[in-house]
Amino acid sequence: MKTWHVLLSMVCVVVMTATVSLVNIGGPSVARAADNGLSITPAMGWSSWSFVRRNPTAATIVAQANAMKSSGLTDRGYIYVNVDDFFQKCDGNGFMVDEFGRWAVDTAKFPGGIKPVADKVHANGQKFGLYVTPGIPKNAVLQNTRIEGTNYRARDIADTTRYHKNYNCKNMYYIDYSKPGAQAFVDSWARLYASWGVDYLKIDGVTVDTPDDIKAWATALKNTGRPINYALSNNLNISGAALYKKYANSWRTQGDIECYCPPGGGGSGGPSYPLTSWAKVSSRFGSAATWQPHAGPGGWNDLDSIQIGNGANDGITTDQRRSHYTLWAMAAAPLLLGSDLTNLDPVDLTILKNPRLIAVNQDGVAAKRIYNGPGGVQQVWSKRERNGDYIVALFNTGTSGDQTVSTTWTAVGITSDRANVTDLWSGRNVGVVDKSYSATLRPGETRLIRAVPE
Structure with a gap:
């Protein structure tokens, strides 16, 4: 059995290597999306929102990262470990901030801050992701915090007549990018994340109507000098496809795939199980077909997380799980798992580790519905x-x-x-x-x- 596992791992490495090569040589030339050199093939990994939801902690995230490695998923290409919302601390005015107006980490959840967690993820040969939403926190404006490296302050750049879309702590003012210091503020936030070892950033709440935020964060991430995969979220309007493709590595084409059920216990704070429903998954067929022309090396249509891994707790049948994975593979969508990796179902694990399906996803071609x-x-x-x-x-x-x-x-x-x-x-x-x-x-x-x- 041990020999078989070694051989299978070798096969997978060969398949994945060959697949990446196909993107770069032979066949028609393909226009690249964001010019940061990242995500030439769709990102693979895990995200905290679907299962961990509102309660990420240092111990929980490290446990998921370790499980992703010990299960063999990391060897198959699942490398990103992404912390979503609720690593921050909030009060009645929204997000609490540091001395430069950036979100403060909840030290009850992350006693040593974010960097020690990122370091442990990196020690596994994995990459670390984090979350942000556009704008400047109300608390930064109330305290009129200084913008790092400048003489400008929060009130110099905040548009206090408008609040950005923010799903939980809220109270994020728009940034007036015509004001000096605006880009410097976003730059300082990106530098902070880079100093923690962030390799992937999800910015949630941007829309086709917030191009300045999309551009500013793309510029800021590039200015850090650290390669950081840039993901836009969520439920983006296809009219902005050219904008997303110019600046980002992926863009969420619909709302959340989580079912937030059963009724009465749902909402973003409800129980994690079941993870999803077939109605939520099957609704992606239409968007995958519509968005298909916009996917390519460097930028991908994100259909949201893969809700496979916990057997019956996935909320969909085994046949539906294979269809779920098949659609994501055919669409060349990011494969970011949403399940509890510390409690993997053996059948689901074979689905997630199938080297032939992974190769289909990583071939860099988005399928058409014929x-x-x-x-x-x-x-x-x-x-x-x-x-x-x-x-x-x-x-x-x-x-x-x-x-x-x-x-x-x-x-x-x-x-x-x-x-x-x-x-x-x-x-x-x-x-x-x-x-x-x-x-x-x-x-x-x-x-x-x-x-x-x-």
């Missing part, structure tokens, strides 16, 4: 990899009744009548198939194949 049947129950997605292979996914998104889903090689884009087919979930070679392919699928089931034209 068939969408009545009600979206039957769907077919296809993409051509840069080595000439075609990846085809068939879905039954319904919740009752088997469906026979079919496609032709012509519809897929294959000009030959014959293609050699491999089932990517099982790894089984099906053999040469003439002209068309079909599968009878259970409710929520998927079939994913690699078709190599003969």
Whole structure:
């Protein structure tokens, strides 16, 4: 068994290396998104919001990072450990601040601050992510804190007539970027995060109508000199796709995937389980199809977290979990897990570690939906990899009744009548198939194949 695990790990490394190479050599040239040189393939890792929710602590985050490593997920490419909201401290006026007007860390949750946690994540060979929202805290304005490295103060740059969108502590004023010191304030915040060892930043609450904040943070992160993956959130309007692509490495195309259920215990502070629902997951098919043209090396359509890992507590069936993962793989969406990695279900772990599915996600190509049947129950997605292979996914998104889903090689884009087919979930070679392919699928089931034209 030990030998088999070593061999499988070697196979995965080869697959992943080859996949990254495909993005950079051969095939048509692909326009890159944000010019920070990061996220040439979609980010992979874990985020705290879905399971940990409002209670991140140093011990909890380190435990999740260690579990991601010991489970073998880090060896498969899951490297980001991202702390979402509630690492900060708030009072009646919103976020409490340090002497330069930036969010103060809740030392009851993180006694040594953020840097020791980031250091432990880095010691695992992983990368560390953190969270922010746009604007300047009300407490910074009330205290008129100095902007680090300047003689300007918070009141010099705050637009106190408007509050930014903020989901929890609120009370974030807009920044007036026409004022001297505005960019310097964002720069100082980015420098602080960089000094803690941040490798990934999620900025939550930006919209197509807040381009100045998106640009300012992109500039600030670049000015740190530290490579920091830049993610925009959430439920962004597609009209701003060119803006997001110019400055960021990913952008959330919809609202939260968490179900926040059962009713009465939901909301952002409700129980973590179940993590999601099939309605939440399946709603991503439409947005993945609509946003598909905007994905590419350096910038990806973020469908939100992968809610797989805790078995029945995921809130979706095993078939639905495979469809969930298949869609994210086909869409080349970031693979950021939302589950409790310290309590991994063995079946879910095989889903998350499947090297063939990871390779499909990391090939740097976002698939197109080539068939969408009545009600979206039957769907077919296809993409051509840069080595000439075609990846085809068939879905039954319904919740009752088997469906026979079919496609032709012509519809897929294959000009030959014959293609050699491999089932990517099982790894089984099906053999040469003439002209068309079909599968009878259970409710929520998927079939994913690699078709190599003969």
